[in-house]
Amino acid sequence: MxxxxxxxxxxxxxxxxxxxxxxxxxxxxxxxxxxxxxxxxxxxxxxxxxxxxxxxxxxxxxxxxxxxxxxxxxxxxxxxxxxxxxxxxxxxxxxxxxxxxxxxxxxxxxxxxxxxxxxxxxxxxxxxxxxxxxxxxxxxxxxxxxxxxxxxxxxxxxxxxxxxxxxxxxxxxxxxxxGFNLLSDDFTMGDLQRLYETVLNKKLIRAAFQRKMLGLGILERIAKKWTGGAHKAPYLYRFIARD
Amino acid sequence: MxxxxxxxxxxxxxxxxxxxxxxxxxxxxxxxxxxxxxxxxxxxxxxxxxxxxxxxxxxxxxxxxxxxxxxxxxxxxxxxxxxxxxxxxxxxxxxxxxxxxxxxxxxxxxxxxxxxxxxxxxxxxxxxxxxxxxxxxxxxxxxxxxxxxxxxxxxxxxxxxxxxxxxxxxxxxxxxxxGFNLLSDDFTMGDLQRLYETVLNKKLIRAAFQRKMLGLGILERIAKKWTGGAHKAPYLYRFIARD
Structure with missing residues (x-):
């Protein structure tokens, strides 16, 4: 310093x-x-x-x-x-x-x-x-x-x-x-929604939020998050930087 | 001065x-x-x-x-x-x-x-x-x-x-x-669309633009613009300022 x-x-x-x-x-x-x-x-x-x-x-x-x-x-x-x-x-x-x-x-x-x-x-x-x-x-x-x-x-x-x-x-x-700058490189849709909800200080509807985010064409789905169990493991996403 | x-x-x-x-x-x-x-x-x-x-x-x-x-x-x-x-x-x-x-x-x-x-x-x-x-x-x-x-x-x-x-x-x-600050108090939907098209430098689809603008709930329809003819006179709108 x-x-x-x-x-x-x-x-x-x-x-x-x-x-x-x-x-x-x-x-x-x-x-x-x-x-x-x-x-x-x-x-x-x-x-x-x-x-x-x-x-x-x-x-x-x-x-x-x-x-x-x-x-x-x-x-x-x-x-x-x-x-x-x-x-x-x-x-x-x-x-x-x-x-x-x-x-x-x-x-x-x-x-x-x-x-x-x-x-x-x-x-x-x-x-x-x-x-x-x-x-x-x-x-x-x-x-x-x-x-x-x-x-x-x-x-x-x-x-x-x-x-x-x-x-x-x-x-x-x-x-x-x-907002993606606030997340780790890989995140779940739930992580992203909680970030938006926290910044905007309001609850968002899960289905609508997911539809909107996926509709932007800026997320790459990379793999299922490994949770130990077989079911309901959430997908991980990554932000695709745009020009 | x-x-x-x-x-x-x-x-x-x-x-x-x-x-x-x-x-x-x-x-x-x-x-x-x-x-x-x-x-x-x-x-x-x-x-x-x-x-x-x-x-x-x-x-x-x-x-x-x-x-x-x-x-x-x-x-x-x-x-x-x-x-x-x-x-x-x-x-x-x-x-x-x-x-x-x-x-x-x-x-x-x-x-x-x-x-x-x-x-x-x-x-x-x-x-x-x-x-x-x-x-x-x-x-x-x-x-x-x-x-x-x-x-x-x-x-x-x-x-x-x-x-x-x-x-x-x-x-x-x-x-x-x-954008409403750039228009007169009263304007037609066509005036508004031309403003958006000029600022954004791209053509917009009329029906979608009108639906979006009316959906915002910020426009008050005030009267038909008098054009001399009876048909197809466009409505005039006014911006309702929000808090």
Whole structure:
């Protein structure tokens, strides 16, 4: 893990970074029929936050998002997309940034670049929970999965950022078929239905759901899941990526 | 129309504005079975551009987008939404900004804030062509509708911004039902189908389209369109806004 934040706090003018622009990432996972989000907690503070960071002057914003995600969580090669710009003037709260720096023994000057107004580009990521092993960076105590219904109090407007990311995930589940990024490579129709039901927060009719999914022509049936018994073993499916 | 740009160019440090953050708006209209976009041309240059601007330090980014749209085009009260952040480092091209300022008799210093790297938040707007009467601001010669298939060469990455806005419009036509913003209050099923066909750039089957639209439960049938003849006069519909 890098120590980019340490460079950022002693770099009081923000040299080498785009001023006033942040990145926040909402990383969704799916486990035990719950939708989960990855949350960092900052050392020696009671602050919980989304993994976030800043953009280098010599870097594309989308590139910065991938770098931030990797440096804060160790995750790479995952579905990651912009979903909204959080730009209300009321959103920025310098006090939490001061708390984080002070907990590290650094008292920032009042005109420190990190204490100014920031606009944040929200990204959401979808990961296969079974493959993602998040690891915290050097300024974080932990990097943990929290169920959406059991989130800790989050700093700044991070709770609203998660809510907006969830709305985007719900809206894109059908028309961009992004939900498959949350499943293992092989899954049963039941796994897929539980994912949809969890994200959309409503029950779906099994026959209609199965008909719809198979009708999309994007699933390959690979084998029966071995359950020990002979009967009623469910088929396994695999997503066929489309252009 | 305001003269905000004049204040911006003589304000060489960008005092009062968020640094490095721009707004660009893609304003779609629909007329004569063509999808159109509103383009400004800058006085005494051969530069064509999307209506755009910057964010005041005491203003929400979404608020700034409405102000920019109104000040550059005179349009207000229309569907306006964020769709993407254009943040590649290669996108910014200071030369076009220099040309615009020089055409106005102002030679900017090399460290002028407008010549630095900018990240732009893209917004798209959908207007009822029959009601929108765009009026150019003081630094623009004209503010005109161009068909998507007959766009002039545009400055910076504005052509890519339009392409991405069109993709968003296509993707959201069905699931957000935003297309109705492009029609007059009352329309025939034929008007609606031609809009969908134009945006999606494909022919649709009339019976299936009508069944789908009526099945959504969002259309109110109001009266027969008077055509002079007695037979085959099409029904007029109105969109019932939903929560």
């Amino acid at each position: 890098n120590n980019e934040f340490i460079k950022q706090e002693t770099n009081v003018t923000g040299e080498g970074y785009l001023p006033g622009l942040a990145i926040d990432t909402v990383i969704f996972g799916f486990h035990d029929d719950k939708l989960k989000v990855l949350i960092l907690s900052y050392k020696d503070t009671s602050l919980y936050a989304l993994p976030g960071g800043f953009v280098h002057t010599e870097e594309d914003v989308n590139e910065a998002a991938r770098r931030v995600l990797f440096s804060r969580t160790g995750l790479t090669n995952i579905f990651l997309d912009q979903f909204y710009v959080f730009g209300d003037k009321s959103r920025y709260d310098a006090s939490s940034l001061k708390t984080i720096m002070k907990a590290r023994g650094f008292t920032p000057p009042e005109d420190h670049w990190l204490l100014k107004r920031f606009v944040s580009v929200g990204y959401y990521a979808l990961v296969d929970f079974t493959k993602a092993i998040p690891t915290p960076d050097s300024i974080s105590d932990s990097c943990d999965w929290f169920s959406l219904d059991k989130l800790p109090p989050l700093m700044q407007d991070h709770r609203q950022i998660i809510d907006k990311a969830l709305q985007t995930l719900q809206a894109n589940l059908d028309h961009k078929l992004i | 305001n003269n905000e740009f004049i204040k911006q160019e003589t304000n060489v440090t960008g005092e009062g504005y968020l640094p490095g953050l721009a707004i660009d708006t893609v304003i779609f209209g629909f007329h004569d079975d063509k999808l159109k976009v509103l383009i400004l041309s800058y006085k005494d240059t051969s530069l064509y551009a999307l209506p755009g601007g910057f964010v005041h330090t005491e203003e929400d980014v979404n608020e700034a987008a409405r102000r920019v749209l109104f000040s550059r085009t005179g349009l207000t009260n229309i569907f306006l939404d964020q769709f993407y952040v254009f943040g590649d480092k290669s996108r910014y091209d200071a030369s076009s900004l220099k040309t615009i300022m020089k055409a106005r008799g102002f030679t900017p210093p090399e460290d002028h804030w407008l010549l630095k790297r900018f990240v732009s938040v893209g917004y798209y707007a959908l207007v009822d062509f029959t009601k929108a009467i765009p009026t150019p601001d003081s630094i623009s010669d004209s503010c005109d509708w161009f068909s998507l298939d007959k766009l002039p060469p545009l400055m910076q990455d504005h052509r890519q911004i339009i392409d991405k806005a069109l993709q968003t419009l296509q993707a959201n036509l069905d699931h957000k039902l935003i």
